[in-house]
Structure formats: C-alpha cells, structure tokens
Amino acid sequence: GQNIDQPTEMTATEGAIVQINCTYQTSGFNGLFWYQQHAGEAPTFLSYNVLDGLEEKGRFSSFLSRSKGYSYLLLKELQMKDSASYLCAVREFTGANNLFFGTGTRLTVIP
Amino acid sequence: GAVVSQHPSRVICKSGTSVKIECRSLDFQATTMFWYRQFPKQSLMLMATSNEGSKATYEQGVEKDKFLINHASLTLSTLTVTSAHPEDSSFYICSAKVEAAFYGYTFGSGTRLTVV
Numbered sequence: 030g031q032n033i034d035q036p037t038e039m040t041a042t043e044g045a046i047v048q049i050n051c052t053y054q055t056s057g058f059n060g061l062f063w064y065q066q067h068a069g070e071a072p073t074f075l076s077y078n079v080l081d082g083l084e085e086k087g088r089f090s091s092f093l094s095r096s097k098g099y100s101y102l103l104l105k106e107l108q109m110k111d112s113a114s115y116l117c118a119v120r121e122f123t124g125a126n127n128l129f130f131g132t133g134t135r136l137t138v139i140p
Numbered sequence: 141g142a143v144v145s146q147h148p149s150r151v152i153c154k155s156g157t158s159v160k161i162e163c164r165s166l167d168f169q170a171t172t173m174f175w176y177r178q179f180p181k182q183s184l185m186l187m188a189t190s191n192e193g194s195k196a197t198y199e200q201g202v203e204k205d206k207f208l209i210n211h212a213s214l215t216l217s218t219l220t221v222t223s224a225h226p227e228d229s230s231f232y233i234c235s236a237k238v239e240a241a242f243y244g245y246t247f248g249s250g251t252r253l254t255v256v
Binding site for chain 1: 186
C-alpha cells in the first residue's frame with residue numbers, strides 16, 4: 030500500500046525560495062514524480078526521481094532519499110504564476126506501474 | 141509529444157442518468173489507461189486501471205458496476221458513470237502510460253461532472 034503525505038497549504042513571497050516536502054511509505058518503490066496542477070486543470074509533469082539525490086531543472090529541483098522515504102520539491106525565484114497545487118506521486122512495482130498521489134500542497138505566492 | 145484528448149470537459153446531468161467520458165490518445169497507442177477522481181481541494185484518487193482488450197482493475201472501494209470502464213482499442217478508453225448521484229459530482233481525469241517518454245504518463249484535461 031501507500032501512505033503519501035504533504036503539507037496541505039503553504040504561502041511564500043514572490044522572488045523567494047520554497048521547499049515542499051513529501052514523505053511516503055510504499056511496498057515496492059519504483060520512482061517519485063512531482064506534478065503541478067492549477068485549479069480545474071490536469072496535472073503537468075515537473076520532475077522524476079528514482080535514485081537518491083537532487084535533480085535540477087531550471088527553477089525547479091527535486092530531491093529523493095529512498096532510505097528515508099522522503100522527497101522535496103524546491104522552487105526558486107518564485108513567480109505569481111507558481112501559485113498552484115503541487116502533487117507528489119509514487120510509482121510502485123506492480124503489473125501496471127500505477128501512480129499514487131499524495132494529498133497535494135496548495136501553494137500561494139504573494140507579492 | 142504524447143497527447144490524451146478527454147471529452148467532455150464539463151457536463152451537468154440529472155440524478156439517475158448515465159454519463160460517458162472519453163479519453164483518446166492522439167499520437168500514440170495507450171496500452172494502459174488510469175482513471176482518477178478528484179474532489180475539491182483533494183488530491184487525485186486512483187479509481188481503476190484499464191488495459192486494452194481486458195477487464196479493468198478497480199481500486200478498493202470503487203464500485204465496478206457503477207463506474208464502467210471500456211478500453212476496446214489502443215486509442216480509446218471510456219468511463220461511464222451509471223445512475224449518477226450528486227455525490228458522484230467530481231473532477232475525473234484519465235492518464236495514459238507513455239512507454240517512450242521518460243516522464244512516463246500523460247494526462248487528459250479532465251471532466252468536471254456535476255449531478256443535479
């Protein structure tokens with residue numbers, strides 16, 4: 030099974046850095062994804078980690094520690110348009126390689 | 141890139157009627173399609189996984205007789221909400237595995253279902 034936790038809401042200031050944490054428990058870990066979702070829209074892919082360490086992609090970075098069941102998404106130089114929900118999703122080693130989503134973190138960027 | 145087209149984007153139906161939601165893969169073959177439901181301010185909950193040509197696998201607590209999933213071809217999967225009730229009002233999203241892409245999955249644009 031899965032138990033994926035994220036903070037429900039966060040607020041940060043434009044231009045700042047924010048870190049969104051995700052902890053998970055899973056029986057067969059096969060990768061962790063971060064998605065951005067604006068209200069009423071489909072999620073869009075941000076990053077993917079399967080090995081420990083940091084993956085950097087422009088203003089967004091994602092970190093994974095498999096031994097700790099922990100990941101974070103780091104957003105730098107925050108912009109107003111970054112206000113959205115950020116979803117942590119874990120893939121398991123099953124026949125279909127399902128994605129299971131965390132509770133999502135609603136980020137509000139303020140001027 | 142791989143695109144999944146989901147229709148309708150928004151539907152309002154009367155209680156007791158059925159609604160069909162379609163997801164089409166436009167430029168690739170979707171062997172596996174995942175169906176999610178999302179209630180307001182909540183995350184995506186996996187409802188079922190469908191594979192082309194076989195029966196869908198439903199998650200615990202999801203009624204397979206109420207949420208009928210058909211994946212008859214490699215480019216089309218449908219979810220039919222039968223005898224809809226107001227509590228079925230939600231945002232439904234499909235997602236297809238994209239074998240050739242490292243990011244793995246592509247999502248439809250979602251369907252907002254309101255049952256009145």
